[in-house]
Amino acid sequence: MNPSPLTNRRNLDFMLYEVLGVDRLCAYPRFAEHSRDTFGAALDLAHQIALEKFLPHNRKSDLNEPQMVDGKVELIPEIGEAVQAYNDAGFAAALADYDAGGMQLPFVVAQACDSMFSAANPGTIAYPALARGASNLLAEYGTPDQKRRYMQPIIEGRYFGTMCLSEPHAGSSLADIRTTAEPQADGSWRLTGAKMWISAGDHELGENIVHLVLAKIVGAPAGVRGISLFIVPRWRVNADGSRGERNDVRLAGLNHKMGQRGSVNTFLKFGESGDCHAELVGEPHHGLGYMFHMMNEERIGVGMGAVLQGLAGYLYSLQYAQERRQGRHPDQKDPTSPPVAIIEHADVRRMLLQQKVYVEGAELLGYYASLLVDHARDPDESVRRDSHLLLELLTPIVKAWGSDYSLKANELAIQILGGYGFTREYPVEQNYRDNRINPIHEGTNGIQALDLLGRKAMMQDGAALKLLMAKIAQTCIEAGAHPPLMPLADQLAVAAKLAIDATRAAGARMAAGDVRLALANATHYMTALGHVVIGWLWLQQAAIAQAALADASGDDRDFYAGKLQACRFFFATELPLVEHHARLVRDGEASAFEMRPEWF
Amino acid sequence: MNPSPLTNRRNLDFMLYEVLGVDRLCAYPRFAEHSRDTFGAALDLAHQIALEKFLPHNRKSDLNEPQMVDGKVELIPEIGEAVQAYNDAGFAAALADYDAGGMQLPFVVAQACDSMFSAANPGTIAYPALARGASNLLAEYGTPDQKRRYMQPIIEGRYFGTMCLSEPHAGSSLADIRTTAEPQADGSWRLTGAKMWISAGDHELGENIVHLVLAKIVGAPAGVRGISLFIVPRWRVNADGSRGERNDVRLAGLNHKMGQRGSVNTFLKFGESGDCHAELVGEPHHGLGYMFHMMNEERIGVGMGAVLQGLAGYLYSLQYAQERRQGRHPDQKDPTSPPVAIIEHADVRRMLLQQKVYVEGAELLGYYASLLVDHARDPDESVRRDSHLLLELLTPIVKAWGSDYSLKANELAIQILGGYGFTREYPVEQNYRDNRINPIHEGTNGIQALDLLGRKAMMQDGAALKLLMAKIAQTCIEAGAHPPLMPLADQLAVAAKLAIDATRAAGARMAAGDVRLALANATHYMTALGHVVIGWLWLQQAAIAQAALADASGDDRDFYAGKLQACRFFFATELPLVEHHARLVRDGEASAFEMRPEWF
Incomplete structure (x- = not known):
């Protein structure tokens, strides 16, 4: 019987090595100091921290959602402790260069490490995951100065990050955002606007929060071609990297969700006092392209997050079906015969197999897509080109198929537990609720489908x-x-x-x-x-x-x-x-x- | 635009009259004083009470679930007020004879009336619905004395009722129940055992609760052939119908559910002090058959309850899609053109149509099955026989198909609302959670499928x-x-x-x-x-x-x-x-x- 509630390690190793040959990445110069052993050590460490620091408060987070008190967000202390353990172990810097203090892990291995945290507690992992996404974007498009002042503190686990796209009137339609940026004489920018559905948008987990905000420069073209990307720190950051004054970003409200209650979801207002300092990332009007760099990895992350909720429910319902004894075979007419384990019932096995094919299939797809991200470092240009093309094609499938079918898996896990599955004394109903956001955010699955077929x-x-x-x-x-x-x-x-x-x-x-x-x-x-x-x-x-x-x-x-x-x-x-x-x-x-x- | 959040009355009338010709039931002597007018008046009254007394506390019930305080259940007061209004309007006696103070409505019309309450508040309607189920069973199998002492007070809205089948170790496997009944010298019975998942198992809404309990008489045959049915009142009832002492039935705990939080779900212990008085219904060892009389109607009720949650979500998401403006058609390249109502997007219409075909299809099936129940009163023996056969075949489909596909409908309603659908500020996430029990209780959908194909x-x-x-x-x-x-x-x-x-x-x-x-x-x-x-x-x-x-x-x-x-x-x-x-x-x-x- 599989001994962990978070992963089937035998299957994970099968996918990573027997199917994908992830250890071949060690032939790339960047990963030359890595080996199956170092990957395994990272996975072991992630599993241990997930089990000890993330899993135990998963239900507590659900029952004690973030509160807004005096304009600040209050979280249960276990969230901070878990994030601290994650950062202390170096996972905030899993992808970063050795020079920056990072682990320099392949993206696919970092995803596999994160799988443990996602399965254990999707609310808590959201904070460091968003921070890492922001640091990845800055690594790609930030100036050296922006990297030093905003990216490096994230890698060190001191700063966190967000993506600010949606606005209350335009969740999916970025062409219609109204947040505006005005240039100042000194070359800096001032932002005004409101952003909705901002995960991890405010909290006291670290020293600062780096918001990456889509906005339109005054006079920019209409539609998505007029969108630029800005860094908006919660606390301004001085030239020497020290923390300056509080910026004009205000927590205007919290959203009260069906699930994922541990990850605070906020409504933010920028520049209510006309003093929201912002820094432009890259060129004006190219912001959506930069954001999509982050979005594409986030979409893999969302698909994988969904799959891991599916996996958590599958593993739980599998163990339950092996242990719970009830009923007899339809041709067993002797009522004094002992009841069988419910996994003996063919329809229960059908529900388990459905979960298995959905979850393990989508999990492998997610790792394959992640491996394609790593292929950007392949010396062979044709491999890089082909991998990029395949990744573009597969990303909406990772996100939409993964989240749709993992959610079905969660529904089946509840069904296997019967009445118990419907109670909050068992984890599978929370798996479903936590997972329900994944077909919606980072582009609804309807939008993913349009992207897949239309583009x-x-x-x-x-x-x-x-x-x-x-x-x-x-x-x-x-x-x-x-x-x-x-x-x-x-x-x-x-x-x-x-x-x-x-x-x-x-x-x-x-x-x-x-x-x-x-x-x-x-x-x-x-x-x-x-x-x-x-x-x-x-x-x-x-x-x-x-x-x-x-x-x-x-x-x-x-x-x-x-x-x-x-x-x-x-x-x-x-x-x-x-x-x-x-x-x-x-x-x-x-x-x-x-x-x-x-x-x- | 449809003006009610609870029903599409145009569609309800279409189903009842244009498709099913329910008014033809008025040719039966029992319904001779009824007409489409009296049916319509009952539907109007149900709609009004549902809208005014049931809907307003639907979310409050979800946020303030029943508590166990000093061994008693505490409900929010609105539940009692709604049930009182329901009883005052005569709906507890919707099916009962005129002689007993009833409305003598056809079953199908009573179901249509209940549809308003189910759509408005599935937690609150559970209390009177279970009471009615118990009174129907007693009307069929009780002695005149039992009818007088237990059924009549339910019809009058003074007593409530439950069905006690499951036990903690045997949710679906009734052959394995362990609750036992011992005969006493005076012809009465004493019960000992524990029952799990008992909806409305304890509360202070009325003067008494009539538990209908499956148990095995000491020395009975093994398996389902050894099951008998007992009346176990919460308070004993004297020969003259007055309320006697508290019976030995103890509330041992509450289940904390994913949804349907307003309807208390209990764990009950019978005869811990060896003094749980019970009365046998009908013949020994025939209890399961009697219970299935109730179960079959309850299964239609569960299927319909599911459909009505599906309908509530459909109506809400339809209105939202008509009002919410966002995005443009894929071939509309001008970003300054105004956003369209999201119902203009083909994929949103697809999600609305999917809800419509599931919900309106299953709703019509439920009314058709209910009409077949009424056909038991047809003067023509062949109509009675055929209707009974068809009803037997369709009941598991009403229950399982209805609950599976209504749940899918609820999932689609959430998707249409996007991020808002995932928040507790909007009703659709509660619709889903409330509905999630329906594929599980009254026989899981896997068991319904076995019943359909195997029997x-x-x-x-x-x-x-x-x-x-x-x-x-x-x-x-x-x-x-x-x-x-x-x-x-x-x-x-x-x-x-x-x-x-x-x-x-x-x-x-x-x-x-x-x-x-x-x-x-x-x-x-x-x-x-x-x-x-x-x-x-x-x-x-x-x-x-x-x-x-x-x-x-x-x-x-x-x-x-x-x-x-x-x-x-x-x-x-x-x-x-x-x-x-x-x-x-x-x-x-x-x-x-x-x-x-x-x-x-």
């Missing part, structure tokens, strides 16, 4: 999709070499072909000017292509498991047998759905499109 | 299914007479045939002894047959709408156009899924069945 699948004449299809074809060849997997390889090839046909039809419709109708089925496209991608990853796992099975024994043998069976389950019960969803895209299903508002 | 579809050589198929064929003929609906009629006939083929294959497998494998796909069978049934009801609605459209004008025209478009949407996006799920049943999909516990 990513079409870009460079479908270059990213072609790359993906070549990889799928390769997997079909490799898996097909194992006779038991031959029918599955054939099935995947057919499903992939259906997705391609749907893409072509949608593309032709868009080219002919029917953009709205083509994109009306974007969510069906997400399901179709997402299922193809997850089916591909399951077939990869099955091929590796099949090859390893002959020489495996004991727990390993069971592990590989489980991978094979889960692949068969996905191909029997999920992959056939591609046909339906791809057909709706291909045929331009129009009933929702043609429905009129007044007919409801 | 109901097979009973009397498939007689119920044959009846259903004859009705579906009739609808296909009627709808097919309208040329625009002809392809839909053909599609439904094909889908129904697939469900029948799957049923035959599963039956053959069971007859051959492969019971476990055949039933391993019961949940897929529920989806397949459920979709066929809902598709059938949508086609019925479409045929009526198509016929009415030509002469309709104004809002009516929009209403019928919406019904037709929703039917097309269901047939395009949902009904095709029957093929997949039916095939899994037909082919005896075995991957979950063959998965071994140690492989997870």
Whole structure:
């Protein structure tokens, strides 16, 4: 039985090494001092801190959400203690250069470390995760001075960070933001506006908070082309890096959420007194591009965060199903026979397998996408280019498919526990509530679907999709070499072909000017292509498991047998759905499109 | 725009009269004094009380859940006031005879009245709904003395009731209950045991609580054949009907739930002091059959309760989508153009239509099943027999399909509201949480699926299914007479045939002894047959709408156009899924069945 509530380490190692070969990254100069041993040590450390410092207050955070007292945010003390332990162990600097005091870990390994914290406590990990996102953006686009004054203190765990995009009237529509920036004679900027849904927007965990804020410079072009990016520190930072006066950023309110209650969600007002100091990042009007650098990694982070909530629920319900004894087989008519463990009931195994294929499939996809981020450091330009293209294509799938299906997994975990699952004495209902935000934030899943079909699948004449299809074809060849997997390889090839046909039809419709109708089925496209991608990853796992099975024994043998069976389950019960969803895209299903508002 | 947050009255009238012809029940002697006018007056009254007394404290109940203080349950006062208003208006006696002070309403009309209360506040309506269930059971199986002493005070709104089935170790497995009953020399009984998950198990709303408790008489046969049913009053009731001493029933604890927090959920102990007085209902060892009389109506009630939460979320998100302006069409490149109402976005309409087809489809099914309950009073024996058969078949679908798909609807309502939907400032997240219990209680949906495939579809050589198929064929003929609906009629006939083929294959497998494998796909069978049934009801609605459209004008025209478009949407996006799920049943999909516990 898996001994941890946070991870199945056997499966994590399988994904990282047997499937993805993450240790090959150590051939890159940047990771030359790393090895499977140092990765393993980081994972062990993350697991220990997550178990000891993050998990114990997960329910307490839910029951004692942040309060606004005298204009400040009050958190339960365990949050600060956990973040401190995380920073002390160096995880705030997991990605940073050795020179900056960092661990210089690959992105994929840092994601795997964070998986432990996410599974243990998604509310608490939000604070350092957002800070790291801000520091990554500054590492890429900040001036040396901005890096020294804002990025370095984040890496050291002293400062935190946020992303400020949404406004109350425009959650998803950034073209309509109203926050404005006025240049000053001394080259500095003053900001005025209000930002909504700002996670970790105010708290006393560190010395300062670095808000990365989208705003429009006075007189800028309308729409997203007129958006710039600014650093707005909660406390101003002097030239020498010392902390200056309180900046004109005010906590105007808290949002009271269904879940993720531990991570404070704020409404912030900038420049109410006309004195909100800001620094421009990069060039004027290019802010959205910079923010998307951060957003893309955050979207992988959101997808992974969702998956880890799915995993936490899966592991809990699996253990429950192994221990809880109730009922008998339908052909067992003797009422004096002992009740069986509920995992003996086929429908319970169905619910467990559904969770397994969703969660382990999406988890592997998240690590694969993270590995593609690391490939930006590959010496071979074609690898860098291809990896970037694939990453662009897969990111909306990581985010949307991952969060949609992990949420379904959480729902199934509740169902397995029955009445107990509906109570707050068990963790699975909180898993669901905490996870419910993930299909919404960092771009709703509807927007991810539009991005996937309208941009990513079409870009460079479908270059990213072609790359993906070549990889799928390769997997079909490799898996097909194992006779038991031959029918599955054939099935995947057919499903992939259906997705391609749907893409072509949608593309032709868009080219002919029917953009709205083509994109009306974007969510069906997400399901179709997402299922193809997850089916591909399951077939990869099955091929590796099949090859390893002959020489495996004991727990390993069971592990590989489980991978094979889960692949068969996905191909029997999920992959056939591609046909339906791809057909709706291909045929331009129009009933929702043609429905009129007044007919409801 | 629909003016009520609780109901779409135009649609309710459409279902009750245009589709189901509920007013034809007035031809039965029992309902001879009723008319569409009296039904309408009852519905208006229910709507008014629901709006004024139930809706306003729905969130307050969620935020201030019942507390156990000095061994008693404390509720917020608004619950008592709402229940009082409900009783004062006569709804506790909606079904009861005129002689007993009742309204003598048909079951289907009483359900429609209750729909207003369920949509407004599912926690508060639970108290009178359970009381009514208990009084219905006693009306059927109680002695005249039991009716006088226990049923009559419920009808008068003075007593409440519960169903006590589950025990902590055996939620779904009634064969394993341990509560025991010992006969006394004077013919009375003493009970000992513990019951879990008892809704409304203790409170001070009325003078007394009538617990209907499943227990085993000492020496009874093992399993469900040894279960008897007992009345256990919280306060003993003297022969003259006056209230006697406190009985030996103790509130041992409260369950703290994810949702439905207003309805107290209790852990009760019976006979800790050896003095729990009980009265046998009916014959010894026949208790489960009596309870299932109540359970079947409760299962319709649970399905309807779920649907009404789905409806509340749908109506709210519809209004939100009509009012909230954000974003532009994908081919609108001018960022200075005004944002559109989000209902203009095709994917939002898709999410609204999905809610509409799930909720209105399941709601109509619930009313149809309720009408079949009323057909027990039909003078024609063949109508009574057929209606009973159909009711038996449809009840698990009402419960399981209704709760599964209404929950999906609630999830979509949250998604439409975006970040706001995730906050407790808006009602849709509570709708979801309140609804999450419905796939679990009154028999989990997995158990409903086993009941559907293993018993109901097979009973009397498939007689119920044959009846259903004859009705579906009739609808296909009627709808097919309208040329625009002809392809839909053909599609439904094909889908129904697939469900029948799957049923035959599963039956053959069971007859051959492969019971476990055949039933391993019961949940897929529920989806397949459920979709066929809902598709059938949508086609019925479409045929009526198509016929009415030509002469309709104004809002009516929009209403019928919406019904037709929703039917097309269901047939395009949902009904095709029957093929997949039916095939899994037909082919005896075995991957979950063959998965071994140690492989997870």
